[in-house]
Amino acid sequence: MRALAGVEDEEKWLAEGIAGIQHNAFFMHRALDANNLREVLKYSALMLSELRTSKLSPQKYYDLYMRAFDQLRQLEIFFKDESRHGLPVVDLYELVQHAGNILPRMYLLCTVGSVYIKSKQAPSKDVLKDLVEMCRGVQHPIRGLFLRSYLAQVSRDKLPEIGSDYEGDANTVMDAVEFVLQNFTEMNKLWVRIQHQGPGTVREKQEKERNELRDLVGKNLHVLGQIEGVDLEMYKETVLPRVLEQVVNCKDKLAQYYLMECIIQVFPDEYHLQTLEALLAACTQLMPTVDTKIVLTQLMDRLSNYAASSPDVLHEFLQVEAFAKLSNAIGKVIDTQLEMPIVGAMTLFVSLLTFTLRVHPDRLDYVDQVLGACVVKLSSVPKLEDSRAMKQVVALLSAPLEKYSDIVTALTLSNYPRVMDHLDDGTNKVMAMLIIQSIMKNDTCISTADKVEVLFELIKGLIKDLDGTNVEELDEEDFQEEQNSVARLIHMLDNEEPEEMLKIIYVVRKHLMTGGPQRLPFTVPPLVFSAVRLVRQLEAQGGNIAGEDVPATLRKIFQILNQTIEALSSVPCPELALRLYLQCAEAASDCDLEPVAYEFFTQAFILYEEEIADSKAQVTAIHLIVGTLQRINVFGVENRDTLTHKATGYSARLLKKPDQCRAVYACSHLFWVDDPEGIKDGERVLLCLRRALRIANAAQQMVNATRGSSGPVTLFVEILNKYIYFFEKGNPHITPSDIQSLIELINTEMLSDNGNTTIHSDPFFSSTLRYIRFQKQKGGVMGEKYDSIKL
């Protein structure tokens, strides 16, 4: 009926109720002033009859109740004073029970009851027991709740708790507990029953109203929590089992959730720890719709905080096997609550993990156990799609990373990768990135092959295309970012011990090779460099340590390198491969492994010939080849000839004349290595330079022919510089006259180029000339050399 009424009606009814209370309170006060007990009882009962209404919502009813409550305080004062009403309190206790209507009767009885206890004419426990029992007569949920709440309130300071006036003799704290427990039980029953009151259509409103009333019920638990003298023993044996029994049996999700929350908040952590079993058992028996995870989460949070509060309490946790119990309970909850979305289960695991990490940071097996349970759960459901669940899993996986700040620890967790398997690809990558970032942040060095194996298993989302990944969806930038991270990661894998390092490289390579053409360009270079670093390390040790074995090892490494770089051909990415080959060649050269170096060069040349078609790329490649070749000194004459010949040949066949020219003069260095043992073939240097000059000339002419004006003289100046370089280095085939003539050539070119216009001096050229002048003036050996050059 209430549901159909509007808010206005309710206001009206409330106003009527208040008016009724005030009216009767007026007469009650008159009777109080006259000390007329009979009238007092009559009008107080009439006043309290206003509380019999069924028309008000809990909130409005509360309003009404409070007004009556204020009046009852006055009444209590009157009842206390026997001289005013002239009746022993025990008679008064009977007298008020003559009232015909139960609600006013009970309010009066509670009021007199509190006076009765205070008078100490009867044991408080008997009075309390009687009151709580008699209140059963009010079965209407809202009226009953408020009545019992009144009882709780008037009795609060009269409980026979330890240290109170009412304790002693036959009245023990147990009686106080018993009373509160009983009142609590009854209130909860009433509270739960509200939902059965109206038609189903107003269910939602009822839920809301019930929620408003929950603190009336919860208050009892607060009182229980505050009663002096409830020790662990009593809590364990009486209080908790009784409360939990009620919680479980009420089979109401709102109540179960709220009360569990209350229990967790109200009682001390230490008690929770000691009664963990019971508490958890109750959790597993809650209704499937109860958000058990929040309850458990809160519990674990509290326990974690408790554990964190003092190291002294940690042994208690061990003593009660807190972890095993929690873990067990969570398993059960997850098993029994089939309705629970996967995100719930994950949240629970996260909490448990957090708990474990805080309480037992040293117990990695616990962590692994949690993850294992998580795996089991995840395996039982189809692919994870809930994004929130995913987030929880990420949180789950991140927790150990944060806690240990050392990825190595996480790597020992066998279930870690198995959990990751259940993430979708996107999340898997996010997680992998987190792992890498953690490594980077903490500068962790991963130093064994086994760990590397595990690590790569973890981040395989980044390493290769997982099944069903939609390649098109990938964001280019993200992808690069990811791959760069992987590349960075590879540099973190390091071990001083070459053998182990080699193993690491094997492992890394095995994984990286699965990456497919898109990833290889990112991942191969760090791997190559890592291997090269190992090579150099071995080389630095000079084979003293591992004896004969070393060359074999080295050879093996180079084999790997070769294969690795070869893989790039599938991309294809010839420029990169070429560079890497050259790097390897250089490394091989440093190790005195001529055939290996030669092989690498061959590969580089083949690449150049077959794959590098772009003219610009060719130019770069040639310069790289030349540069590398120049530095390599391992080759015998024959091999070297072959290679230099090839290089110069390529140089001369470049498309653009200036490129040709530059490549050719660069080649000149191949014949003149500026160190004591280096090759010094002055003649061929000169040949190269001359050839370069020719090409420069040809280029100049071509420009003239096509544009009508000659291009800059830069090429000539560059060649001049080469001349000067070799001249200074003492190449006997470079004479001052060569330089002299070249300078003149340039001057002429510049004149012809500019025609009638003023001479535009080329800055490069003028600096070159300035250098020569400087050298002349400086004198000494070098000055003498330059003496013959006239400017």
Added chain:
Amino acid sequence: MNYLLGAFKPACNVSITFSDGKNRKQVPMKKENGQTALVPLFHSQDTISGKVCIDPYQGKKVEHNGVKVELLGQIEMYFDRGNFYDFTSLVRELDVPGEIYERKTYPFEFPTVEMPYETYNGVNVRLRYVLKVTVTRGYSGSILEYQELVVRNYAPLPDINNSIKMEVGIEDCLHIEFEYNKSKYHLKDVILGKIYFLLVRIKMKNMDLEIRRRESTGAGANTHVETETLAKFELMDGTPVRGESIPVRLFLAPYDLTPTHRNINNKYSVKYYLNLVLVDEEDRRYFKQQEITLYRLKEDTSS
């Protein structure tokens, strides 16, 4: 004028006093005119003794054919008004015929009178004890004076006093089991009990415990039954759930009850019932009536 007046006035004032009148307990009794008066209380086997005082008015003489005092136990049926049935009648002749000139006092005594029935004031019937003084006269009519007594008889504690326990219900709708601690209660007793709800499928508004008095008068075809509800005591507010038990504690003292009377002189019976009434939200009533026996227990001397 004086003479005339005197002719219509009783010539004397007759009064009855009890020898222990000062100490005897008096109880209020409702008179026919609706007022209550205090009346001395007697019990069976009491000796009723006292004085009758005849006080002629100034200058009058009372000529009479004898003075007597009677103790009458009467049952009066209201539907048969004016017809008294005397179940007890004791007479003491106080004076032989003669004349009374001045105040004259006659002591009288009915030793250890058997008064088996209690005074009762019901709807259709009344049982009363009365002392009747008759100054018999010839023409001018006898002078009558009445003094009401209240008789209450104490019953001993019953030897057997079983509790009342019963399970009742409406199939698939409501099943309850109730228990009252006794079947026999004294008038200041407390009814204690419990109502267990075994099955509740209806929505209840409240549950009351009523005390009903059933007075049946007459016999055979002329039997009149009158039922009154003397107490209506709310035991429960709202709907309980299965398994709930509601306490009963009803003090009988505040109600105007009498002991149960069974077949008093074949004229009437007064029985008491506890009626448990459940009212559902549609105001339908479900009830179960149980007879209880009320008796009067000897009270403490103090009260």
